[in-house]
Amino acid sequence: MTTTRTSAIAAAIAAIRENGPKRTVHGSLVKVLLHRREDRGMSLEPYASRCVRVGEVHELVTTDHADSSPGARIDRVGFLGFVELERAGVIDRGDTVRIGDHAVGTVLGFDACHFPNHYNILIATPTTLTGSDLALAPETRVAFEPQARP
Template sequence: MSRVDLSKVIVHATLVKLLFHQRTDRGMTLIAEQSRCVRAGEIHELLTTDQDGLAAGSRLDRVGFLGFVEVCNAGVLDVGDTVTCGDVRLGVVAGFDACHFPNHYNIVLRAERLVTAGDLALPVGRRIEFQQGTLSAETGHLR
């Protein structure tokens, strides 16, 4: 996808705290909203999951904790956005959990497997990008 194809800005964030644990019984619930507006300076938590069948209202048990990020520029995060750290694809936004809101949102990323900051050797201060998802020509779904 070229930058010309984007209908929103790329949201940049910086890892400010790393997390290294996994849970298989977390019990989060994905909120109904499919997007969240974020402001520069906000702190939010990034989680990975390999759990299938997630939708609004789903219970989420399988999570790997990546860490907390500080948002660098205002923008909109949408389900289906691709999240990267350098050349590493962290996952695709699967939804949001608000159990800690208004302190922060949990941003849930669908990944191939549960991973933590340690599994990916992520360093504090590393830049994270949230980019608009692309539509699959075959299915019409975001990938």
Template sequence: MAVVDPYKSGKLKNNPYAKKSDVGGSLVVVLDGQMDDRGLSLIAPISRCIKKDEVHELILTDEMGARPGVTVNSIAYLGFFAAEQSGVLVEGDEVTVNGKKIGKIAGFDETHMPNHLNIVIKAEKRQTGLELDLNPGDKVVFHLVRG
């Protein structure tokens, strides 16, 4: 029997995540770089599980059409964060750093797996971690937003 991905096959029409714990961590690296032709392939699934102490990359895009299953080119590198607990990240989760809203998760790119996951965040303005004056130790939180 063939394995069917419910996201690719269109079986899941709506986001099934009704409630979940916030996922947080601390920045361990601040990045300063932008690209207009990155070619990130966002995977079809709208969620990814991460484990406590894993390190993952945060990438910002101002492409308003960024969502699971599309390619994202215009990006700015924010940094890497270390997860302080295991949890689930979902497209549309609001991302804050030290309580300041950065944007919402657009999707995930697995180019560098199993080393790290690229978490792509959609924002109105594309800025690097350095331009946002981020620092190692800053607190990153992913919070479910319904609606």
């Protein structure tokens, strides 16, 4: 086995050991957004997780980009809306985003171009989706569910 492969396996095992169980973070939509962009120019933060507090409002943005490396440029996006968090916790890259009864996608990462006002929470989806595509309405429940651990 090569040294590079051995290092990658060791890093994966360490990541699994450092991340134990966590609770679901949830909230409700406060505003629905209906537009898409092909040239948005968002940039992924280097952090795999963000702590969030009760009452914070963050923007939900879908993308078909798959690159989660720090600084990756995200251009193709669909805007779902803003969520007010009703339960504090940690949102991790890879968490399932559930809106109403539907799993919409997984957290790809975070863009902080509007921070400290809010984060853009980037959600990996097969195609970009908007609030109108999903027939979203204010007060729809949103949950960030922990990813399954091996």
